[in-house]
Amino acid sequence: xxxxxxxxxxxxxxxTTPLSVLxxxxxxxxxxxxxxxxxxxGATGKDPLYIYGLMFDxxxxxxxxxxxxxxxxxxxxxTGLGVALAxxxxxxxxxxxxxxxxxxxxxxxxxxxFPTWPIYLLLPGMLIMSFxxxxxxxxxxxxxxAYFKVNETITTLLLNYVGILWVDYLVYGPWRDPKGFxxxxxxxxxxxxxxxxxxxxxIHVGLILAIxxxxxxxxxxxYTKWGFEIRVSGExxxxxxxxxxxxxxxxxxxxxxxxxxxxIAGMTEVSAITQRLQHGISPGYGYSAIIIAxxxxxxxxxxxxxxxxxxxxxxxxxxxxxxxxxxxxVAMLQGAILFFVVGGEIFVKYxxxxxSKGGKQ
Amino acid sequence: xxxETAVVTMKNITKSFPGIRANDQVNLxxxxxxxHALLGxxxxxxxxxxxxxxxxxxxxSGEIYINGQAMKFYSPKDAVLQGIGIVHQHFKLVKTFTVxxxxxxxxxxxxxxxxxxxxxxxxxxxxxxxxxxxxxxAQVWQLSIGEQQRAxxxxxxxxxxxxxxxxxxxxxxxxxxxxxxxKTLRLMANQGKSVIVISHxxxxxxxxxxxxxxxxxxxxxxxxxTASSTEEELTRMMVGRNILFDITKxxxxxxxxxxxxxxxxxxxxxxxxxxxxISLDIFGGEIVGIAGIAGNGQSELAEVIAxxxxxxxxxxxxxxxxxxxxxxxxxxxxxxxxxxEDRLGTGLVPGLNAVDNFILKSYHSLAGYxxxxxxxxxxxxxxxxxxxxxxxxxxxxxxxLSGGNLQKLLLAREISANPRLTVAxxxxxxxxxxxxxVVRKLLMAERDGGKGVLFISEELEELFMLSDRIVVxxxxxxxxxxxxxxxxIEEVGMMMAGKRMLKEDAM
Numbered sequence: 054x055x056x057x058x059x060x061x062x063x064x065x066x067x068x069t070t071p072l073s074v075l076x077x078x079x080x081x082x083x084x085x086x087x088x089x090x091x092x093x094x095g096a097t098g099k100d101p102l103y104i105y106g107l108m109f110d111x112x113x114x115x116x117x118x119x120x121x122x123x124x125x126x127x128x129x130x131x132t133g134l135g136v137a138l139a140x141x142x143x144x145x146x147x148x149x150x151x152x153x154x155x156x157x158x159x160x161x162x163x164x165x166x167f168p169t170w171p172i173y174l175l176l177p178g179m180l181i182m183s184f185x186x187x188x189x190x191x192x193x194x195x196x197x198x199a200y201f202k203v204n205e206t207i208t209t210l211l212l213n214y215v216g217i218l219w220v221d222y223l224v225y226g227p228w229r230d231p232k233g234f235x236x237x238x239x240x241x242x243x244x245x246x247x248x249x250x251x252x253x254x255x256i257h258v259g260l261i262l263a264i265x266x267x268x269x270x271x272x273x274x275x276y277t278k279w280g281f282e283i284r285v286s287g288e289x290x291x292x293x294x295x296x297x298x299x300x301x302x303x304x305x306x307x308x309x310x311x312x313x314x315x316x317i318a319g320m321t322e323v324s325a326i327t328q329r330l331q332h333g334i335s336p337g338y339g340y341s342a343i344i345i346a347x348x349x350x351x352x353x354x355x356x357x358x359x360x361x362x363x364x365x366x367x368x369x370x371x372x373x374x375x376x377x378x379x380x381x382x383v384a385m386l387q388g389a390i391l392f393f394v395v396g397g398e399i400f401v402k403y404x405x406x407x408x409s410k411g412g413k414q
Numbered sequence: 415x416x417x418e419t420a421v422v423t424m425k426n427i428t429k430s431f432p433g434i435r436a437n438d439q440v441n442l443x444x445x446x447x448x449x450h451a452l453l454g455x456x457x458x459x460x461x462x463x464x465x466x467x468x469x470x471x472x473x474x475s476g477e478i479y480i481n482g483q484a485m486k487f488y489s490p491k492d493a494v495l496q497g498i499g500i501v502h503q504h505f506k507l508v509k510t511f512t513v514x515x516x517x518x519x520x521x522x523x524x525x526x527x528x529x530x531x532x533x534x535x536x537x538x539x540x541x542x543x544x545x546x547x548x549x550x551x552a553q554v555w556q557l558s559i560g561e562q563q564r565a566x567x568x569x570x571x572x573x574x575x576x577x578x579x580x581x582x583x584x585x586x587x588x589x590x591x592x593x594x595x596x597k598t599l600r601l602m603a604n605q606g607k608s609v610i611v612i613s614h615x616x617x618x619x620x621x622x623x624x625x626x627x628x629x630x631x632x633x634x635x636x637x638x639x640t641a642s643s644t645e646e647e648l649t650r651m652m653v654g655r656n657i658l659f660d661i662t663k664x665x666x667x668x669x670x671x672x673x674x675x676x677x678x679x680x681x682x683x684x685x686x687x688x689x690x691x692i693s694l695d696i697f698g699g700e701i702v703g704i705a706g707i708a709g710n711g712q713s714e715l716a717e718v719i720a721x722x723x724x725x726x727x728x729x730x731x732x733x734x735x736x737x738x739x740x741x742x743x744x745x746x747x748x749x750x751x752x753x754x755e756d757r758l759g760t761g762l763v764p765g766l767n768a769v770d771n772f773i774l775k776s777y778h779s780l781a782g783y784x785x786x787x788x789x790x791x792x793x794x795x796x797x798x799x800x801x802x803x804x805x806x807x808x809x810x811x812x813x814x815l816s817g818g819n820l821q822k823l824l825l826a827r828e829i830s831a832n833p834r835l836t837v838a839x840x841x842x843x844x845x846x847x848x849x850x851x852v853v854r855k856l857l858m859a860e861r862d863g864g865k866g867v868l869f870i871s872e873e874l875e876e877l878f879m880l881s882d883r884i885v886v887x888x889x890x891x892x893x894x895x896x897x898x899x900x901x902x903i904e905e906v907g908m909m910m911a912g913k914r915m916l917k918e919d920a921m
Contacts, residue, residue, distance in 0.1 A: 276784050276785060276787070277783050277784055277785065278777055278778065278780065278783060278784070278785055279783070281770070281773075281777055281785055284766065284770070285763050285766065285770070285774065288763045288764065288765040288766055289759055289760070289763050289764065289765075291756075291759060291760045292759065292760055292761070292762070292763045292774070294722065294742065295720075295722065295742070295752070295754065295760050295761065296742075296746075296774045296775050297741065297742040297743030297744075297745075297746050297775065297778065298743075299743075
C-alpha cells in the first residue's frame, strides 16, 4: 500500500492561468534562485544578504552604476529580442552568442576597410553589415532545419564556437593591430565608426536601436500578417501548413532576423564600447539572452525590462569582486534562476491540490 | 443484485475535471458471466468510469467493490491484480515484436529467465478455449486489426483478467470481424468471465449484450435488460429525446465537375503505398461518401486533395483547372475547404483564440501587410452567433472549447470561405447528437447549394444517410462506387474487407 498522504497530492491542469500566477511564479522562482545561490555564498563564510546588498548597490545605487547597468542591458535586449523571436516559432536558437560575434565581425570589416567614410554612411553601413553577417549565422543552421529537420539546438550552439574562434583568429592574426603591443585587438576605429553616446554617460545610441527593435518586433508580431504566421507556426507547425503558410520560408526568415538582431548587438559593442574588435567582446550576452527571453515569456516589452535587471546583475557581479568574490557568482546565479524558472513553469500550467476532494468548479 | 454477489459494484462514483463533471454519482453493477454494455454519446463519461475501474483515475468520491470486497485502486497495477483487464481502442503492442513477445513484455515476473515456448502453448490454449486463432510467432505489424485486437485480449487473459473491458472494440473492425469478436466474447461470458463493452453503437449493443447501462452527461441514466429493450428506448435514454435518424434528402441536380482525380497514387506516412491509382470525380450538388476501415487511404485521399500530400502519379483538377502541383494556398483560393480529422492541432491552433483561428486562412487575402483586428473580431462574432458556437470569450484560447463547439468553429470558418468543394474527414466523430445534426445539415446545405462534398466516415449509417454516391476504399484502392439506394450495408461491409465490386454505371 502506498502512503495515503503522498497519493493525496496531485497536479491538476489549470483551465485558465490567473494573471497573478503568471507574475508570481517567475518572481518566486528568481527569489528561490537567489536563496539557493545564497547557500553557496554562505558556505564561503560570507553573509549572502550583505553580498546581494553590495550587488544591488553597485548596479542601481549610483548614477554611474545605473548607467553601466543600462550599457550592459543594450546587448542583452538585442540578443534577447532575437532569441525571443526565434523561440516564438519554436526554433531553439541557442546561437545568439556566435551571431553577436559574427555581427561584430561584419561591422568591423566595414569600419577597418572604409574608415574615411562619413559617419552618416559608415554607421548605417556597419549596422546593415552586422545584421547581415549575424543573420547569415542564424540562417546557416536554419537551412538544414527547414529542409531536413536537423535539430537547430545543436547546430546553433556549435556555430557559437565557430563564430567566437573566427573572431579570435582575426584579432590574433590578420587583423591584429601592429601598434597594439601584441594584444589580441584590431586597430581602433575611426571617429566616424563610433556610435555616439547619450549625454556624458557611456550609454550610447544602441539603446535607442534596441528599444526601436522591441517596438518593431511588437508591431510585427501582433499586427502584421507575417507576425500572425509566426504565432500560428509557433503553436502548431501542422496547422500552419494546413492554412497554406510557407513554413520553410518562415523558418529561414525568422532565423535570419533572429541572428541579425544578435548581430546588431555585436556591432553596438565594438562600435560604442570597445571601439575596436577584440578577444572576448561578450561575457556571454548571447547565453543570458536565452534566460531573458524565457523569463520575459517571449514578450518584447518584457525582454526590455528583464534585460535591464540582468544588466544590473552583471554590473552588481563586477562590484562584488572588490570584496574578493569572483564575478562568476553571477553566472551561477543566472543558471540557478533559469533552473528554477523553467522548473516553476509547471505551476503555471498545473495547480497543486491536496486531499481527495476534486478541484472546485 | 447485492454487492456480495456481483463481480463489480461501483457506487456513487463522482469524478471532476476542471470545467467538467465527467462522472456524477454513477452506479454500475456487473454480474458474473454477462456481457454488459456501457452505452452513451461521446463525452457521456464511459471512458472516465472505466478509467476509474482500471485504476487510471481515482474517483473524487464513491466506492468500488470487487466480489464484495471494498477496493481502493492507486494505480492500474492494483486493478490488474483484482482481475480487471482492458483492451484499449488504440492497441498497445510493439509492432516489430511477435504476439508471444508482446505478451512476454507485459508479464511482470521477477524471474530473469523466460520460457517463450510456455507462453506460446498457453496462447494456443486460449485460442482453443475461446474459438479464435492467432499465430503466436507472427509479428504484430503483419496482423490484421482484428488479429491485433485478439492479441490484446490474450494479453489481458495472461494477466489473469476475469473482468474484461473493451473500449469501442468494433470501431476499427469490418462488420464481419465484429461478428467474430462477439462470438468470442460470448464464449468467454459462458465460461464465467464478465465482459464490459464500451460503445455508442445501438444496433451492435442490442444484438450482442445481456444488460445495458446508459450514461448521459456523466450520469447513469439506467440499466436495462437487452432482451426487453428497443432502439427507441435506448436512443431516448442516450440523448434525452427522440431523434429522427432519417433526414429528407432533397433531389439535387448534378452540377458541373468540380473535382477530378486521374490515376492518383501517393505514399503514406510510413512510406507505404497509401493510394493506388485512384480515379474519382466529384460534381456540384452531390455528397460523395468514402467508406472504409480506418487506415485504408481515406486520410491520405483528403490530404492529397487539400494539397498537403504530394502525388506520386496522376493528375488533379479543380473546376477543369490543373492543380496537380498546386500549393495548399492556391488550392484554398481555388475553393477547397478541408475539415481535417485532427481538429485541434491541424484544423485549429490550440493556443490561439477564436478570432485568430477564424482568420487562419482568410488573413492572407487581406490587402497590405497588416491585420485589421477590429474587423476580424466582428466577423468572428458574427460567425459565432450564426453557427451558435458557445464560448466564454473571443479572446480565450480555443483549447478550452468542447468538441462540438470546436467543430462548429472549424466548420464556420471553412463554410464562411464559400468553398467549391468541402472535404470533411470524420466530421461527426466524437460529437454529441446536437452537434452531429448541425454538421449533417451544414454538409447537406453545401450540397443543396450546388457545391461538392467529399465525406469520409466510419459510420455506415451516416454514409448511407448523407451520400449520393459511396466510394469504398480498401488498402488504397477503390473497391466500388455505388449509390446507397442500390446496395446494402452488408455489401459495403464486404467491399470494405476487400471484395471488389466495380459497378460501371455509378461512376
